[in-house]
Amino acid sequence: MIGLIGKKIGMTQVFDDIGRLIPVTVVQIVPNVVVGKKTADVDGYDAVVLGAFDKKKTRVTKPYGGQFAEGITPTRILREMKGFEKEVNVGDKLDASILDGVRYVDVTATSKGKGFQGVQKRWGFGGGRNTHGSKFHREPGSTGQCTWPHKSFKNIKLPGRMGREQVTVQNLKVVRVDAAKSVVLVRGALPGPRNCDVLVRKAIKKS
Amino acid sequence: MNLVQAIQAEQIKSELPAFCVGDTVRVSFKIVEGKTERVQAYEGLVIAMKNAGIGKTFTVRKNSYGIGVERVFPLNSPRVESVEVLRRGKVRRAKLYYIRTKVGKKSKVKELIVSKKPEGGTEA
Numbered sequence: 001m002i003g004l005i006g007k008k009i010g011m012t013q014v015f016d017d018i019g020r021l022i023p024v025t026v027v028q029i030v031p032n033v034v035v036g037k038k039t040a041d042v043d044g045y046d047a048v049v050l051g052a053f054d055k056k057k058t059r060v061t062k063p064y065g066g067q068f069a070e071g072i073t074p075t076r077i078l079r080e081m082k083g084f085e086k087e088v089n090v091g092d093k094l095d096a097s098i099l100d101g102v103r104y105v106d107v108t109a110t111s112k113g114k115g116f117q118g119v120q121k122r123w124g125f126g127g128g129r130n131t132h133g134s135k136f137h138r139e140p141g142s143t144g145q146c147t148w149p150h151k152s153f154k155n156i157k158l159p160g161r162m163g164r165e166q167v168t169v170q171n172l173k174v175v176r177v178d179a180a181k182s183v184v185l186v187r188g189a190l191p192g193p194r195n196c197d198v199l200v201r202k203a204i205k206k207s
Numbered sequence: 208m209n210l211v212q213a214i215q216a217e218q219i220k221s222e223l224p225a226f227c228v229g230d231t232v233r234v235s236f237k238i239v240e241g242k243t244e245r246v247q248a249y250e251g252l253v254i255a256m257k258n259a260g261i262g263k264t265f266t267v268r269k270n271s272y273g274i275g276v277e278r279v280f281p282l283n284s285p286r287v288e289s290v291e292v293l294r295r296g297k298v299r300r301a302k303l304y305y306i307r308t309k310v311g312k313k314s315k316v317k318e319l320i321v322s323k324k325p326e327g328g329t330e331a
Contacts, residue, residue, distance in 0.1 A: 009210050009211060010210075010211045011211075012211045012214055012215055012260075012261065013260075013261050013262055014214065014218060014261075015218055015261075015281075015283065015284055015285055017285070018239060018286075019237070019281075019284045019285050019286035021261075021262055021281060021284070026210055026211055026214060028210060181210065181213065181214075183210060183214070185214070
């Protein structure tokens, strides 16, 4: 699957050819380096290892730096792309033009952290009414039965830390691919704050 | 945000004439009907401008057979072919919404008379 590592820049709007104003997220495609290749004979599956965001050679540990062949600058991020549909070699630099002709993408990123949140925000519980003598406002309510099973089952929805987890948004339309500016404009919002790392892949469910 | 600004700058129209609230303008608006395209002219008084970056809009009000009609145009839209200033208006407000409730002479806007500069420029 074709995919690239990028950076979320922010949102804006663009006009399409019939004059509609479309909300887009600007994703900067930093130069992606092909760090390695996995083959079915050796590793059991075909994949391309992409790296992005250069790191100083002196700042990486030897085990981490050992993954990079001679002449390739170590990178902060490494991502494997299974079944990369373009023929690439180790050391190649990939830019946004790879996504030319791709109509829909899936974007993966780490969402914004929301802190410790209650059940209404975290799980969408309805809550109770605020007035008319109600004493049940935003509480989680019951977490199980009584004598049997005499415990709360695992995976009960309760308050806790929300966000800052990997989120994939599927089937986002590619509005424009600008290789000169090395940006991709994707329709709609993406997970994560500005300047976060994102993975832009060709959509698996829509083409 | 420089990259975002660069993308916006690509779309901002520079060839349109500067016009203000209170001016009477003629907007040439492209209409797509199936496969054919035609340009429709819409003439009226600019009663508001909303500055929202690339999505900047202006509202044009006219009286069509006794009925007030208002249309909102996105300034930078590719469908706005041209804007022609027919008459400049002398107004003291940024939004002329009060005109909606006025009839007769009170619904008119006085013309802005600008003294000509020595170089011949008519800009205020």
